[in-house]
Amino acid sequence: MKQELTELLCRKSFKYSEEPAFKLVSGRMSKFYVNCKPTTLDPRGMFLAGHLVFDAIRTANVTGVGGLTFGADPIAVAAAFASGLKDQPIQAFSIRKTRKDHGIVRWIEGDLTPGQRVAIIDDVATTGGSTIRAIERARSEGLDVVRAVVLVDRQEGGLENIREHVADVSAVITRDELVEQWTATARP
Template identity: 75%
Template sequence: MKKELITLLCKKSFKYTEEPTFKLVSGRMSRFYVNCKPTTLSARGMFLTGHLMFEAIRDCDAAAVGGLTFGADPIAMATAFASELNGQPVNAFSIRKTQKDHGIVKWVEGDIRPGEKVVVIDDVATTGGSTVKAIERARSEGLEVVRAVILVDRQEGGLDNIRAHVADTVAIITRDELVDRWKKMGK
């Protein structure tokens, strides 16, 4: 499944150039561009991502999986669906970028309660900033973050930054794996 997902990411979500031409959120220029949404929102990509993410979290006794909207949302939903198919249900949740200012004011939406163990996920990590923000917001809602899982690690220090907040942090796919496949595909 992982090899197929890497190929799908290369077809739908990854771009690579010899010269830095892609502007990142930080303002830096990069030779790599990763937008996982075309993959994670496709039927096959959702299937592969959900199963691989579930495999990455199935041993940590988490009640739910989620992260900062919008990158983590399709992955969380696919993971919850795969978990049910595998007889080990894990709910999905979403963390807002801006706090709700009406009704019950909260950062996190989903079928979870304070004190429950959760896994925070993200589609891509460069510096890890959005994942760290999600971890902080989950904790502010009383959730116990037991693991962080990144779909694609750009290998630019993000995982180390996330590990400063959650020791158990892993990535499913690395930038090097994408570049290797990209080159083999003759892109």
């Protein structure tokens, strides 16, 4: 599954340039660009990402999986669906970028209660900033964040930064694996 997802990411979500050509959120220029949404919103990509992320969290004894909207949303839903298929149901949840200011004021949408163990996920980690925000917001709502999983690690310090907030952090696919696959399949 991982190899197939890597190939799909290379076709739909990964861009590479010999010179820094892609502007990142930080404003910095990079040789690599990863936008996982075309892959995680694709039926096969959703299937693969969901199963691989569920496999990465299944031993953590969590009741929920989610992260900052929108990057984490399709992955969380896919992982929750995969958990149901494997008779180990885990709830999906979404963390808002701005707190809901009406009704029940909160950061998180989903069927979770304070004290429950959860895994925070993200589509891509560069510095880990959005994953860390998700961890902090989940904790502010009383959730016990015990694991973080990133679909693609750009290998620029993000996992190390996230690890300062939750010890158990992993990535499904690394930038090096994407570059290796991209190089193997790139047409001259």
